[in-house]
Amino acid sequence: MGMSLSRLTEKTNIWPWLLLAPLGIYMLVFFVVPLADVAIMSVTDPRVSLANYQKVLTGALYQRVFINTFLTAAFVTLCCLAVGYPLAYLMAHSKPRTAMLILLLVTMSFWTSFLVRTYSWMVLLGNNGPLIAFLQMMGIEQLPQLLFTRFSSTLAMVHILAPYMIMNIFSVMKKIDPALIRSAESLGAKGWSLFRHVYLPLTAPGIANGSVLVFVICLGFYVTPVLLGSPREQMIAGLIGHQIDEFLAFGLGSAMAMVLLFVTLIILTIYHRRFGLDKLWG
Amino acid sequence: MTSYLELSKITKTYGNFTALDNVSLSVEKGEFVTFLGPSGSGKTTTLMIIAGFEKASGGAVQVGGRSITELAPHERNIGIVFQNYALFPHKTAVENVYFPLQMRGVGRDQGLRQAEDMLSLVGLKGFGHRHPKELSGGQQQRVALARALVFEPSLLLLDEPLGALDKNLREQMQIEIKRIQRSLGVTTIFVTHDQSEAMSMSDRIVVFEKGRIEQCAAPLDIYHRPQTSFVAAFIGESNLIPATIGSAAGKTAENPTLGAFDYAASDNVLSDGQAVTLLIRPEHIKLSRNPIEGRQNIRMTVETIVNYGDNALVIGRAGDIPMRVRVLGADVVIIREGQECCISWTPESVFVITK
Secondary structure, three states: OHHHHHHHHHHOOHHHHHHHHHHHHHHHHHHHHHHHHHHHHHHHOOOOOOHHHHHHHHOHHHHHHHHHHHHHHHHHHHHHHHHHHHHHHHHHHOOHHHHHHHHHHHHHHHHOOHHHHHHHHHHHHOOOOHHHHHHHHOOOOOOOOOOOOHHHHHHHHHHHHHHHHHHHHHHHHHOOOHHHHHHHHHOOOOHHHHHHHHHHHHHHHHHHHHHHHHHHHHHOOOHHHHHHOOHHHOOHHHHHHHHHHHOOOHHHHHHHHHHHHHHHHHHHHHHHHHOOHHHOOO | OOEEEEEEEEEEEEOOEEEEEEEEEEEEOOOEEEEEOOOOOOHHHHHHHHHOOOOOOEEEEEEOOEEOOOOOHHHOOEEEEOOOOOOOOOOOHHHHHHHHHHHOOOOHHHHHHHHHHHHHHOOOOOOOOOOHHHOOHHHHHHHHHHHHHOOOOOEEEEEOOOOOOOHHHHHHHHHHHHHHHHHHOOOEEEEEOOHHHHHHHOOEEEEEEOOEEEEEEOHHHHHHOOOOHHHHHHOOOOEEEEEEEEEOOOOEEEEOOOEEEEOOEOOOOOOOOOEEEEEEOHHHOEEEOOOOOOOEEEEEEEEEEEEOOOEEEEEEEEOOEEEEEEEEHHHHHHOOOOOEEEEEEOHHHOEEEOO
């Protein structure tokens, strides 16, 4: 068996490539070609020039939206970390049953469709929703606007992205040798100093992985901010959709998409130099 | 001499399972004591109770006259070298050694200087800036040792620290650890399942078996005067012959197939008819074609000869009793497998074990 397999790969080198062919063709037709089309459009529509890029990079509206996108992504990442780190810790250091239960709760949101989750938030946070009704019942006069605000879109994005953070940190925490913690204790560390000098640095790779993943995914978020957020605090993907849906400005939309892609690649490159991309997905 | 580390009646149970049963032990200041035993014998559990990572179900631990039974590990001031060293991978060697000083509020400049000095003492001068993964197993071991010693702990605990090293390095580290321990005079507990390690390093050996202390004595006493047949079998090679005391006054014992044995001495008071075990070490037995006068001779059929070059192990059977004989390499030529020969010893080589 081993013999015939090695012969297969040594002599007929084409086989592994043939096995990859369906995937390769699929990626070519549905990813590379459209992406190339977008790149070409960004410099040809409406005419061949770099005008679209000039507009994207210098126009006040676009700059504002880009900055808003990055700030939102950074804030969502921080929130995911704040929520995710304690949860991951709880998972990594509780009994297997409890850990399973938390894992189930965390991953459950993965099994629900993106749109369903977003609409659920609309129902929960809407003016006729249970949360407002509860506040009313408590006798609060000035009812806050929850839906279509930065609050609602951030909340929903954190809900969607937190599992990526949690799983990344959890997997790192799980791999920490308990002897390291014991040895730190025997050397006189406890509580906060043990956490700061030993536990936190040991989990830092998980924090870095989770943060990059959440940040990069968040940069391109479309549905959630569009449906739940305030129109005044648009994110870049929403603006791209806007350009294409309403103004049919394919060139401008494409240029924005390319800028976003480029920035994302830069972030991933920096991360790769520092930690290695291969670690991002465990 | 007053005792420095005092374990009194330590018991540890996990549900119905008794891991430690009434373990009591006194260790003097500066002593190097080895806990020796097979895995699951309770030696590591005892170490973990001293370190504070396991809580004893009963009993007390005292160091220097002060009870530490209720103290958390970080309050005990005990240096530990773990089996896999447990160096912090995100810190350099010198930062690892500085860590316990940092936790004690020693300033960075002074602490790092102290850490460097300690690294020099363990023979790692100039390696301080390296991370653990850039160091060899032996070097990591030294860093772990330096880290466990730099804060002048009241006790040093070593949990099978040499297990991961190859044979040559292990022997080198045995000498090295002994040298450092002597120069600092730190009271040390060393856990191992390797009897030669225990023999070569310890002031005293504590043999554990099934959660109890079988014997606690100096290495040569453990070897020559084992108090139980478990200790006799566990330490070194042994021939154990079941017998009954024929005459305590005449110092003879009887085995139904091999006949009467003379013995020279026993650590216990013996009575006629008492069931005992006779220990004869393989290197105390002589192998010959014909009986040798002045020695006790029996006949043995040779089954296997294992040749090690400088010496050989001859395994055979005397009656229904398996016997092992250690002979010099040059002497083994007189005998072939399957032949019958004579084995002999003197009464001084026969040690009577009552348990």
